[in-house]
Amino acid sequence: MKREKGLLIVLSGPSGVGKGTVCGALRQHDTHIQYSVSATTRNPREGEVDGVNYFFKSKEEFKRMIEENELLEWAQYVDNYYGTPRKYVEETLASGKDVILEIEVQGALQVKKTFPEGVFIFLMPPSLKELRSRIEGRGTETKDLIDSRMTIAKEEIDLMDKYDYVVENDEVELAVERIKSIVTAENCKKERLIHIYKELVEE
Ligand code: 5GP
Numbered sequence: 001m002k003r004e005k006g007l008l009i010v011l012s013g014p015s016g017v018g019k020g021t022v023c024g025a026l027r028q029h030d031t032h033i034q035y036s037v038s039a040t041t042r043n044p045r046e047g048e049v050d051g052v053n054y055f056f057k058s059k060e061e062f063k064r065m066i067e068e069n070e071l072l073e074w075a076q077y078v079d080n081y082y083g084t085p086r087k088y089v090e091e092t093l094a095s096g097k098d099v100i101l102e103i104e105v106q107g108a109l110q111v112k113k114t115f116p117e118g119v120f121i122f123l124m125p126p127s128l129k130e131l132r133s134r135i136e137g138r139g140t141e142t143k144d145l146i147d148s149r150m151t152i153a154k155e156e157i158d159l160m161d162k163y164d165y166v167v168e169n170d171e172v173e174l175a176v177e178r179i180k181s182i183v184t185a186e187n188c189k190k191e192r193l194i195h196i197y198k199e200l201v202e203e
Pocket of ligand 1: 038073105
């Protein structure tokens with residue numbers, strides 16, 4: 001299919017909704033979509049690998065990245081900083097590949113300012129009760145941190161209106177199919193293609 005630039009896909013949704021699992025499954029289905037690895041100041045969870053799940057940074061290193069304009073967006077979440085390295089995203093899009101960012105809402109809103117042509121997808125849990133039990137099931141957070149994540153989750157859901165699509169993560173495979181359909185449809189949007197085809201006619 002003809003394309004000049006890749007599509008920027010932003011996937012947000014409350015902590016624990018399963019963004020990571022859905023992204024992982026999506027990448028297995030569709031190797032064309034590239035995953036942007038974020039930088040964070042939080043400590044690695046068991047099994048997380050530097051450079052694969054996140055680039056784990058000290059607060060000083062993260063501050064330097066902000067000052068040197070290396071981040072496309074960044075946000076404070078609970079007690080840590082999270083941000084998207086700019087270079088990877090810009091170079092991958094320029095090479096014609098689609099990129100997915102898995103980020104929280106404040107960061108997504110910043111990206112919307114610089115990339116209004118991006119596709120903004122909000123991943124919803126079937127219920128808040130289910131969300132809490134998914135975070136508890138992960139077993140990586142204390143009760144206080146779970147409470148903070150649940151408070152933020154409600155604030156994030158309030159901002160759903162800023163997104164283009166809402167996908168319920170009732171079952172991972174179903175959520176992946178919905179996202180794949182969105183990406184396919186978005187890549188066929190006339191606004192993204194019309195000038196390419198017009199040039200063909202003019203040639
Ligand atoms: P976690 O600590 O559970 O890995 O991530 C906490 C929250 O930060 C999640 O909602 C996750 O999507 C978000 N997050 C991860 N990377 C980034 C990033 O680069 N930028 C922003 N703004 N949020 C991120």
